[in-house]
Each structure stands twice: as C-alpha cells, then as structure tokens.
Amino acid sequence: MTAEEILSIHTDTFNRALEEQDYAALEGLYADDYMLVRPDGSVLDKQKVLQDLRSGGLRFHSIELGQTEVRMYGTTAVLTAESQAASSRNGVESRSHFRLIAVYVQQGYSIKLVHFQSTFLR
Numbered sequence: 001m002t003a004e005e006i007l008s009i010h011t012d013t014f015n016r017a018l019e020e021q022d023y024a025a026l027e028g029l030y031a032d033d034y035m036l037v038r039p040d041g042s043v044l045d046k047q048k049v050l051q052d053l054r055s056g057g058l059r060f061h062s063i064e065l066g067q068t069e070v071r072m073y074g075t076t077a078v079l080t081a082e083s084q085a086a087s088s089r090n091g092v093e094s095r096s097h098f099r100l101i102a103v104y105v106q107q108g109y110s111i112k113l114v115h116f117q118s119t120f121l122r
Helices: 003-020 023-029 046-055
Strands: 030-037 043-045 058-073 076-089 092-107 110-120
Touching: 003 023, 003 058, 003 076, 003 092, 003 110, 023 030, 023 046, 030 046, 043 046
Parallel strands: 030 110
Antiparallel strands: 030 043, 058 076, 076 092, 092 110
C-alpha cells in the first residue's frame, strides 16, 4: 500500500462510485465497521450510508480534490484533502466546500475505507 495507491483508490474508486451511483463498488470499498461523520456531527455506519445513498435521493454530480496529503502508518493510511462537490438531494442542487479525512486500512489483500469525516469550509 502506497500513498499513490490511496489517492488512486479515493479518486478512481470512491469518488467515481459516488458520482456514478455505483453502490456495489462502495459496498466493496467500505469496511464492515465503516463510519461516516458528517459535517453536522451525525454518524452513519456502512448500512445506513448505503441506504441513504440508495433511497435518500442523494446524487453527486462532481467531486474535485485539492491540497491532498496521505500519511502512511504501516497498514493504515490517512488522507487529508480539500474537496468541492456539486450534489443534489431530491432534486435540490447544492455545492459544498469541505476538508476531509479518510482513513484506509489494508485488510488481507484488500484496502478498505474505515472512516470518513468532513468539515465545511467557507
């Protein structure tokens, strides 16, 4: 597992799956104990995130990353980045600018996303 691999997984698998509504790819990427902490402090587990994406009317139209930094700790990687996203929920469009932390862990031959947290930026 390298920093370059993590950036590739985050953009080519995670962000792509969100934009293309590829829930099977997300289900495969999320660890069983995946945790999402939203900017409002609410916490969702893997099943609740997937349910929200599938039935909550949330759609990502574009996601752009900047100021990325990946720090490696053995079989764990911490990605910190700035992101700008265009999305809609039930047809209501919005744009967001946030800082994110994504934690990836090597589990056997797979790399899994175990934690994602974001904070809105002005």
